[in-house]
Every structure is written in structure tokens, then in C-alpha cells.
Amino acid sequence: MIPRYTRPEMASIWEPQTRFKIWFEIEAHAADAQAELGVIPKEAAKTVWDKARNVTFDIARIDEIERETKHDVLAFTTHLAEIVGPEARFIHQGMTSSDVLDTCFNVQLTRAADLLLADIDKVLAALKKRAFEHKMTPTIGRSHGIHAEPVTFGLKLAYAYAEFSRARERLVAARKEVSTCAISGAVGTFAQIDPRVEEHVAKAMGLTPEPISTQVIPRDRHAMYFATLGVIASSVERLATEIRHLQRTEVLEAEEFFSEGQKGSSAMPHKRNPVLSENLTGLSRMVRAYAMPAMENIVLWHERDISHSSAERMIGPDATVTLDFALMRLAGLVEKLLVYPENMQKNLDRLGGLVHSQRILMALTQKGASREDAYKYVQRNAMPVWRGEGDFLTLLKKDPDVKKHLSDAEIEERFDLGYHFKHVDTIFRRVFGAA
Secondary structure (H helix, E strand, O other): OOHHHOOHHHHHHOOHHHHHHHHHHHHHHHHHHHHHOOOOOHHHHHHHHHHHOOOOOOHHHHHHHHHHHOOHHHHHHHHHHHHHOHHHHHOOOOOOHHHHHHHHHHHHHHHHHHHHHHHHHHHHHHHHHHHHHOOOOEEEEEEOOEEEEEEEHHHHHHHHHHHHHHHHHHHHHHHHHHOEEOOOOHHHOOOOOOHHHHHHHHHHOOOEEOOOOOOOOOOHHHHHHHHHHHHHHHHHHHHHHHHHHHHOOOOOOEEOOOOOOOOOOOOOOOOOOOHHHHHHHHHHHHHHHHHHHHHHOOOOOOOOOOHHHHHHHHHHHHHHHHHHHHHHHHHHHHHHOEEOHHHHHHHHOOOOOHHHHHHHHHHHHHOOOOHHHHHHHHHHHHHHHHOOOOOHHHHHHHOHHHHOOOOHHHHHHOOOHHHHHOOHHHHHHHHHOOO
16 A cells, blocks of 8 residues: 555555454454353353453564464464453364454455445546536537547536446445355364354354355455456546546646646646546556456465465555545546536537538438438538538538538538437436436
8 A cells, every 4th residue: 555545544444453453353253152152151252352342452562473473363363362361262263264364354345345435426426516517518529539429528427427326336246245254164164163153253243154165255256346446447547538638738628627836747837737637547557457366366276275365465455545545536536627618619610510410411311312322422521621621511502412402401400519419318317317
């Protein structure tokens, strides 16, 4: 985790003190269940809670023990025993280290998902507000980077809103899939521990019991979680890339907010660069990169190995922290985005009406011209406009083949910009609902 791209709320989920607190809760809840089943004394389970519930674990001491034991969970339980006393011998009965590690990891991923869902909600709120603000602001649509037909800027933002709505649904599903608990002992057979202990711990930790584990929780769950984060990151980059293109000097239809005292370049004082959206592009690449080791972690030897462990210690915090930061930056970018309708109109007018070519094509075919001929008539009048040799409307009115089928008034009717926006309300209802 790099402090520059880290928010404290997400970082706290991955701090050692948080991790050890979760480990303790797993062990203590398991002890409660063991006590209810008569496996350990009830007083011992109570002592575990009484002695360690509010303790601040000594991370340096745990690290010191681990340097000797070369085992993180054993180092923790040894330190816990120093705090609890003799009753600590009843901790970890019938459990294996993966029970603690995997259940804790899933708790952390679940908490991280909750923060990410809140982030997406902020992005959605910003997109919705700005989409309605510019619902009917005309701008040019582009395909292959070339002027196509008019859209509205509100529609551009509505596209993004729909995409992040899908992202939210996927993350809800990924959160559910990864929210499982395994307290099944060595190789996952419950040979030394009752399945009811797992059920108790799962309920206490806000998880569901893993139906079957092989000592480790199956990593396809985690692969889907990180793949979902990668897809969300791609949606972040898609919108960021759109903003970068719109901010180009030759386009300048929208622009990132430039604050008082902000500097765009160390060399050129005039510069106003799309640094936030460029930053989001880079951060998105990193989140996607974390999805690959998560997929490779699915493949473990037999009932378990720890080839996944080192990767997860990095990708767990890094992917969630990075996406958290990116989503919050994106929400702020959209909220403060500067929009220039005058430049949008100027760009719409640049091609002298060529954006209406399809309507003329359709009108000609409806008036009796073959599609092949209609395409030829329209294209031969469009090409000179590209070369700056006239405007489209005038050229069409002079073309004898076009005039065979369409009057001047009928041609002019097809140059109505509002025609392109007649179904904007329908699209908005589909995206945003009746409101």
C-alpha cells in the first residue's frame, strides 16, 4: 500500500492490529462453541474473552516469536497465551492455521467490499446528478474517434451510470461469494472439531459456513472477487479515458476542475493537464493486474499448500486500497467536471451538417431510391465537405439525383438536430427509473 493512493478507512482493514483482532475473535468464538459442546470448560472460554477482548496486541512481540517459530499463527497464539494465561491451552482446539487465516481474509475482503460499494454509490450519485444537468446538452458522438451522429452529454454520463450500476451488482455478488468461513481442521474433514463450531463462528463473524473445504477455502471464490475488482477498474478507466479525450485542446468539451494555485507543468505555466483521469488510468491497470495471481491461486496441490498465501498478502490490501482510492477520486472528478456546451456546439457544427447523412440516406430510400444509389448520392456530397469545399445542405440541394426524390424542404427537415434526441427520455427512464 502506497500512502499517496491510500485512504485510512480502507487501510485500517489491513493493518496488523486489525488482523490480530479478527484472529482473536475467531479463536474466542470457536472457544465459545467448544464450551457449549462440552469440549472445553465454559470458564476457560469466558477467561479468553475477559483477558483479551480489549487488549492491544503487541505486534513487535508477535514478530519476535515468529522469527523463532517461522509460523505466524503459532506466534499469535503464543502471544495470546501470554495474555490469557493457563486457560489458553483450550484455544485452537481441533483447528488448523488455515481456519484462522482464511476466515480472517474473508472477513477483511467482505469489509473491503462494503467500503467499495459505498464508493460506487458516490460515483453513481455524481453521475446521476451531472447526467440530468446535461440531459439535453447536445454534443457530437464519435466512433473510431471520428464524428458520427449527435448525442447529448447527459447520455454519455448515463452510459457510465448504467455501467457502474452493473459493477455494483457484480460486487454485491462477489462479496456474497467470498463471505464464507472454514473451521474444519486439518484437510477439512472435521475429524478433530465439530461442524457446529464452524456454524457458530460463521454466524458470529457475519459469514456463511463453507460447504466443503480442503483445509483451505476454495480460491475460485477469491478469483471471482478480484476479477470483479478488475472489471470495475476497467469501467473507471473507460470513463477516465473519455474525459481525457474531451479535455484535449482541439476538443475541449469538458475539463477537469483546475483549483486555485494548481500548477499544470514545471516548464509551461499555461498548462492545464488531465492529471486526475490519467492517474485513474494507471491505477486501473494495477487493479486489473492483481486479478491474474488470484486466478492462478485457484490451483493448489492436493488438499492445500501455501503458494497462494504470499500473493494474497499483497493483492488483498493493494487491490482494495487502490480501487477504493480510484473510485473516490472518480466521484470527485465527475462532481467538479467543467462542461463547455458552447464548444460542444462548435464541434457539432464543424463538419457542415455531415452528422445528418444517415437521415438523408434513409429519406432517399423511403422516397424510392435504392440503398446503393442513395448511399452513393449522399457520400459524393459528403466528401467535398470533408475537404472544406462547401456545406452539406447546400450541396445536397444542388444534386440533381437527390432532388429527384427530395424537395428542399424535405432535405432541410432532415437537418433538425432535435430529431436525434427524441428518445432521450426513454433512455433515461431505462437507466434511472421513473424518477
